[in-house]
Amino acid sequence: MTSTNTPVEQHKVIRWHPPSYDIRVEDLPKPKIQHPDDVIVKVKLAALCGSDLHVYRGHSGIEKEHVCGHEFIGEVVELGSSYGPESAKGRPALYSSLKVGDKVVSPFTVNCGECHVCRLGYTGRCPEGFLFGSPALDGGQAQFVRVPKGGGTLFNLSNSSTWSSNLSKEEKEKALTGIADSSLLMLADILPTGVYAAIQALNHPKVLPVITGKPWPLCLNSTDVGMGNAVDFTPEDRVLTIAIIGLGPVGICAAVSILDALSSRKLPFRIVAIDLLESRREKMKAVYAAIGEDGKAGGELVVCSPDDAKIQVANWTGGIGCTAILEVVGHTSALTLAYDLVRAFGVIVSVGVHGAPQLPLTGRQCYNKNVSLDFGRCPARAMFPPAFDLLVKRQDVFGGVGEDASLIDRVVGFEGAAEIYAQFDKGTVGKVIFDPWK
Template identity: 80%
Template sequence: MATIASLPQEQSAIRWHPPSYDIRLETIPVPKIQNPDDVIVKVKLAALCGSDLHIYRGHGGVTAVHTCGHEFIGEVVELGSSYGAASAKGRPALYSSLKVGDKVVSPFTVSCGECHVCRLGYTGRCPEGFLFGSPALEGGQAQYVRVPKGGGTLFSLSDPTTWSSSLSNELKEKALTGLADSSLLMLADILPTGVFAAQQAINHPKVAPVVTGKPWPLCFSQADLAPGNEVGLTTEDRTLTVAIIGLGPVGVCAAVSMLDVVTTRQLPFRIVAIDPIEARREKMKAVYAAIDAGGKGTGDFAVCSIDEAKDKVKEWTGGVGCTAVLEVVGNTSALTLAYDLVRAFGVIVSVGVHGEPPLPLTGRQCYNKNVSLDFGRCPARAMFPIAFDLLVKRQDVFGGVGEAASLIDKVVDFTEAAESYEQFDKGKVGKVIFDPWK
């Protein structure tokens, strides 16, 4: 077992107490290595995420006191016996290369990186996985955190050769030295989740006719078939219309990612970004304004309230509806709106965390529209390389703190935890980052 030095016995941590709305700053023991694959990380920054509000409000079905938070970046201070050992051969690269002192960022769930599920890239549902900031696994809103299966979970920001990228190693290293930790922290959850939503939509079979310019099902054919009895697609048919419901931090990331996808592929598009809260709409407008002309493409981008969005989609599509709808809220009213906005043979991609209430859509509704529903947790570790590349590209949005176009509103110390949770819950503040040592 390797350690940086003698660690303290106690630490400060942000803790949730049942039944709801009870956040306390407490002193608890510093975590220790429990299994050979464990890593202890000294947390440099941790973030408050919209998903934290489900437990905060008492809607998560949680009854146990625990340390909050699933977004953190920090430094390795202790390694279990699996690291650097001969037995590390054939295992994920970090079991051989991770060192005490390395800078790391963690996805919001643990993943072993070795099972069938992880090998396919579905890391968010690893059978050995746990969610940080839950009774099953203490969270990262603390000075120190234990990371189980660290070799399959963490990303080493000290050794960019251990993960893939469209950038060269030289450019990756340059980016890592130039990017602020507050920016890199977005790789823990919100940016991979936003990228995941956009990728799920653009690669969905229901979207293929618009992307390929071929009608269903010829859009899946690899052969260059001679024209048959089909009428060619018009410019309108080839225009991708997307609605994004929810403009919290993840929704903004989804919008930025979708813009990047359509401009990179040079697709005609219309995007409507929707939120009932004016402050969030203003944030989205500022983010869009900050993106350079090359990143905006030549399509239409509108930021609307709910009623305005319904009118806008009707105007754009003649009442047909959106090709795809990204639901980034996690409640039944957002899903109802998504169904109202999506076209027949459209797709709803939901990455919001839903609770116990049953889905508001009946089988008849889904059948009558041939609508596809794509639900669930982002496999954040698998999405990390794509998210990193977008983070580097869009530092005009992801690089600052506290500016009109910054995704991060402020960095505070742990003493402001209860107030920050309350303000975030009421929509009075956007992304908040905690500095455990401030």
């Protein structure tokens, strides 16, 4: 037992206090191993995310103070007893290979990596999962963080053989030595979520007629089937029209991801990127201008306010509407706009964090348009490999800090965290990264 005279080792954290808008920098006891599967990570960088604002504003129904943040990158400083070559047989690979000193990035949720849900790739809803930066699990805006189920949760950036990739081993290792930690930190949430939104849209059955050039339901058949009495598609029928609602960091990641996927597959497209804030619209324009032709060829992207977007889509489609909508806001007004813009037999993919209010769409509305709604949290760990590959490919927009086309505006210390939260809430600053040791 620890003597009452023995000082407890402390670390600095950014902590939220109820009911709202109360951010404090405090000293708390350092986290300790509580379970054999735990890992203690010394945080090098932690990010401020748009979904942190739901708690900050008091909109999440949370009544308990907790350490903020669900995006962090750092170094392993302590491992539970589950780690080692003998005790880890039959478990996720990191239980046998993770070592003290390894550089790691964490998805924003804990994932056991061993259950039926995780085996299917739906890691964001692991029954043993927790969200970092919540009353259930302190977050990464701290000098140290405890990672439960670390062998199933973390990605080991010191050992590139521990995850799949379309890149060669040499390309992965070169990338890991050349990419800044501020860029790699995007793999915790915003980039996997953006990639997830794009993949969900482009792989939806209702998008397949445009992609395959076959009408419904022949588009579902992988073999060549006669078209029967169907009239041939026109070139206009093969153009994907997509709206992205919300141009915060995740929305921009979704835009970069879907542009890359469409240009790589040589699919013609028209994208309207929408936000209420002019500053975010200008950021999207700068990002689009910075992307190389290999990441946007084959179509056009127009940045608009919501009202202008309705006019743009109507002009593009003759009033029919968008094939797919990516809703990256998490607000009922964004869903209403998505419904207004989507075509009949279209799909709305929502990755924004929605709160308690009822959805603004009635059953009659959904029936009348044959709309498909795809909702929910990104399985960030499962999305890590394609997100990593895109991060490497698009360093033209993901590599900088503080530039016009950079997703990250600045890197700051913990001092002034309350003011940074307030500025981020008002939209006067973009993506901010905290350095706990600055």
